[in-house]
Amino acid sequence: MDGRTSDRRQYALLWIIGAFSAMLRSMKTQTIEIDDVTANALRQRADERGVSVPELLAELLVLEAGSVRADSDEIAELDRRWKAFEAQKSVASNDEVVRWLETWGTPAFRNWRDR
Numbered sequence: 001m002d003g004r005t006s007d008r009r010q011y012a013l014l015w016i017i018g019a020f021s022a023m024l025r026s027m028k029t030q031t032i033e034i035d036d037v038t039a040n041a042l043r044q045r046a047d048e049r050g051v052s053v054p055e056l057l058a059e060l061l062v063l064e065a066g067s068v069r070a071d072s073d074e075i076a077e078l079d080r081r082w083k084a085f086e087a088q089k090s091v092a093s094n095d096e097v098v099r100w101l102e103t104w105g106t107p108a109f110r111n112w113r114d115r
Contacts, residue, residue: 008078012068020058021051029054 034042046056092100103109 008070008075009067012070013062016068017055017059017062020062021055025054 042053042056046053049056049059051059100112100115
């Protein structure tokens with residue numbers, strides 16, 4: 001597996017984990033009884049990762065589910081966008097974009113490329 005495939009897989013997993021965690025937060029909760037040793041281990045592991053125990057369990061479920069398959073058209077589109085991004089001459093800072101946006105509707109406005 002090359003670096004790009006690994007990065008894509010990791011990105012997909014992180015997105016799924018985030019989406020699953022968001023759904024989990026909005027769901028009704030249930031109490032499950034577990035022994036103290038397991039509860040403490042889960043809390044410690046969650047603290048180490050900076051997440052809640054339910055979020056940790058959601059991550060574990062996603063990882064257990066296995067890898068995510070991406071459609072070849074989706075991969076091609078991501079590759080196209082990445083190549084377009086790499087082809088840019090420079091990357092603008094957030095402050096530069098904010099200053100440019102503040103000129104919209106004023107005589108000082110210039111096209112982004114002409115700024």
